[in-house]
Each structure stands twice: as C-alpha cells, then as structure tokens.
Amino acid sequence: MRALITGGSGFIGSHLADALLERGDEVAVVDNFFTGKQENLAEAIAGGAELHVEDITDERAMARVLEETRPEVVFHLAAQPHVTRSVNDPVLDLRSNVEGTIKLLEMARGAHPFKIAFASTGGAIYGEGEGRDLPLDEDAECVPYSPYAQSKMAAELYLELYRRLYGVESVALRLANIYGPRQDPYGEAGVIAIFSAALHEGRQPTVFGTGEQTRDYTYVADVVRAFLAAADSGAAGTYNVGTGVETTVLELGERLGPLCGTPFEPNFEPSRPGEVQRISLSPERARAALGWSPQLDLQAGLTETAASFAVPVE
Numbered sequence: 001m002r003a004l005i006t007g008g009s010g011f012i013g014s015h016l017a018d019a020l021l022e023r024g025d026e027v028a029v030v031d032n033f034f035t036g037k038q039e040n041l042a043e044a045i046a047g048g049a050e051l052h053v054e055d056i057t058d059e060r061a062m063a064r065v066l067e068e069t070r071p072e073v074v075f076h077l078a079a080q081p082h083v084t085r086s087v088n089d090p091v092l093d094l095r096s097n098v099e100g101t102i103k104l105l106e107m108a109r110g111a112h113p114f115k116i117a118f119a120s121t122g123g124a125i126y127g128e129g130e131g132r133d134l135p136l137d138e139d140a141e142c143v144p145y146s147p148y149a150q151s152k153m154a155a156e157l158y159l160e161l162y163r164r165l166y167g168v169e170s171v172a173l174r175l176a177n178i179y180g181p182r183q184d185p186y187g188e189a190g191v192i193a194i195f196s197a198a199l200h201e202g203r204q205p206t207v208f209g210t211g212e213q214t215r216d217y218t219y220v221a222d223v224v225r226a227f228l229a230a231a232d233s234g235a236a237g238t239y240n241v242g243t244g245v246e247t248t249v250l251e252l253g254e255r256l257g258p259l260c261g262t263p264f265e266p267n268f269e270p271s272r273p274g275e276v277q278r279i280s281l282s283p284e285r286a287r288a289a290l291g292w293s294p295q296l297d298l299q300a301g302l303t304e305t306a307a308s309f310a311v312p313v314e
Contacts, residue, residue: 001231002026004071004104006056006104007078008044009036011183011190012119012175012223013019016075017044019224028069030054030062034096035081040182046292056100063107070112073231076104077119079152082188086148089274098158105162108191112273115169117230120156122174122240123215124149135216135244135280138174140235143157145276156238160314163236173223176281179301180220180265190215192302195253196309199260207273211250216242216280219301222294239278243294246262259306 002314007013020027021044028050029041040053045051050069054061056078076211080086080096086093100225103119108114126136127143144150159272162168181189185197198205218241221290226241250266257264296304 002069002071002074003073003075003231004028004030004065004069005075005077006030007036009033009038009041011040011180012076012178012220013075013077014040014044014182015180015220016051016077016224016227017041018047021047021049022120027280028071029080030056030064030065032056035184035187038299051268056101057095059103061251062103066107066112071114071194073115073117074108075117075119075227075231077194078252079119080148082304083124083146083148084188084272086151089112090111090147093140093147093151098154099192102158103156105158105168108168109162109166113168115171115231116159116309117227118170118172119153119161120172120174120238121152122242123177123279124276125153125174126274126279129280130276130277134246134278135242135282136240137282138240138285169236171235172238173226173230173241174238174281175223176216176218176240178218178220178307179221185309191249192252192256192305194307195256195264196260197258199262199264202262202308205253205264205266206269207249207266208269208275209255210268211253211268212248212278213277214246216245216250217247217295217298217301218242219296219304221282222296225295226286226290226292229292233290235289239286239290240281240283241286241292242283244280244282245298246278247298252302255302256306259303260310280309
C-alpha cells in the first residue's frame with residue numbers, strides 16, 4: 001500500500017509510519033513541524049520513508065506532494081491538538097483542523113482519488129461524561145466543550161458530506177486519551193508523559209483540578225493497529241478507539257511514582273477551561289467492524305512509557 005501521513009512527525013504519526021514500513025508499505029510523511037519533531041521520524045526515514053516539509057493548508061504544496069506520492073490511503077493526523085490553545089485562538093484551530101481537512105477532501109476527489117483515515121477525538125467530542133452512561137458509544141450525543149472538539153466534529157461532518165456527494169472514501173477514528181513513548185512531555189496534553197518526565201527529572205508534577213477527573217487511556221501501539229485496520233477494511237463512518245475503562249489522574253500519578261522511582265506528590269492548580277470531568281469510550285463498534293480491540297493493559301503501558309522518559313545515566 002502507498003500511504004501518506006499528514007502530521008507524521010508527531011507522536012502517533014511517527015509510530016504509524018514505523019508500523020507501515022515494518023509491514024512493507026510505501027510511506028511518505030508531510031509535516032510543518034508546528035508540534036511534531038523530526039527526531040521522531042529518524043527510524044522511519046532510515047527505513048525508507050519520504051519526508052515533505054509542508055503545511056496541509058498550502059494547496060499548491062499539497063497538490064505537488066500528492067502528485068509525487070500517489071497515495072492509496074492518507075492518514076490525516078495533522079492538527080492543532082491543544083484544548084487551551086483552541087480556546088485562546090479558535091481561528092487558528094479552525095484553519096488547521098477544518099480548512100486543512102476540506103482542502104484534503106477536495107484533492108481526494110481529483111484525478112488520483114485516495115481513502116482518508118482521519119484522527120478525530122473521542123476524549124473531547126462527546127463532551128462531559130458525568131451523569132451519562134459510560135462508556136459512551138458512537139451513537140451518544142456529541143456536546144463539544146472546546147473549539148478543538150468542535151473543529152474535529154466539523155471535520156467529521158465534512159468527511160461524511162464528501163462521501164455522500166462525491167463518493168470519497170473515509171473513516172474517522174475517535175481517539176481516547178493516547179499515551180506512550182515519544183509523546184511531548186512539556187506540552188499541554190499527555191498527562192502520562194508529563195508526569196513521567198517530571199518524576200524522572202525531580203520536578204513536582206502539576207494536577208489541574210482535584211485529580212479525580214477520569215479519562216480513557218489507550219496505548220499508542222493499539223491506536224496504530226486501529227488505523228491499520230481501518231485503512232485495510234472497507235469500513236466507513238466513525239469508530240471509537242478506546243478501552244472503555246476510566247482512570248483518574250491521581251491514580252495515574254500513584255502508579256507512575258514507583259515506576260519512576262519517585263513519590264508522587266503533586267502541586268494542585270485550578271481546572272483548565274474546556275476540559276471534561278469524566279469520559280470513557282466503548283470499543284465495541286470497532287471490534288465488530290474493524291476486528292480491533294485494545295491489547296495492552298494500563299499497567300504494562302505505563303511501564304513502557306515511564307521507562308522511555310528515564311533520564312540517561314552519563
């Protein structure tokens with residue numbers, strides 16, 4: 001398969017590139033390095049992946065990349081991923097997450113059509129899970145709490161529109177809270193990476209709110225398998241990618257402390273706008289349609305992730 005990954009230098013995209021190459025696919029990556037890191041792609045580039053440093057909203061550049069690579073599937077992961085940034089600058093969020101997706105859809109109905117496997121969000125698009133029957137399935141009402149979540153929902157609707165109007169093949173994966181090696185430990189999102197780095201470096205981790213808020217934490221290798229299953233299948237529509245299990249932020253810290261060799265003694269700060277208190281996603285539709293289900297349990301995933309952020313001994 002010829003595959004193009006937008007946002008391929010990011011946390012999830014770089015793992016996806018590695019997996020595609022490992023199974024013998026042709027891989028190209030397009031990224032502007034707004035949030036991704038070129039070092040994440042070191043293994044993939046050594047394995048034959050092509051890197052195109054472009055912005056997905058640049059129509060001429062993307063048309064050139066698509067003409068050169070002729071992908072059968074585009075894994076569309078490029079996005080502005082931060083909730084707080086989206087609240088502070090919703091127009092930037094719109095341009096990256098909606099405009100970029102529409103431009104890609106326009107190209108997908110051109111002379112060389114391709115399927116789109118889109119990275120949506122399940123951790124934010126459904127809104128607050130408190131008082132609802134968790135885990136939520138794909139038929140649950142979507143009540144976005146942030147411009148980021150709203151932009152992902154808009155992109156999903158455009159995917160469905162282009163499928164109806166033009167027959168563009170697409171599948172959207174609503175990702176839970178993804179974690180694992182290569183996640184940015186100094187950004188806004190990715191609490192497991194943030195805690196792991198802080199504990200290894202002797203810094204005090206920060207917990208926003210009470211720490212009793214829950215998320216559905218899903219390991220990056222399981223997410224990669226979901227993207228591969230979605231691309232290889234004839235499935236269309238929207239699928240949750242999660243475990244269906246809630247875990248509190250404080251429990252994460254308490255588990256990570258022993259793995260990092262440091263007691264978990266957090267500093268508490270006020271809750272951030274746009275964040276929900278409870279969420280978990282049912283994986284049953286993905287299990288039935290894609291043959292996918294999460295494989296790595298949380299403790300094993302935390303062990304792998306904590307080890308990846310250990311400070312090297314000189």
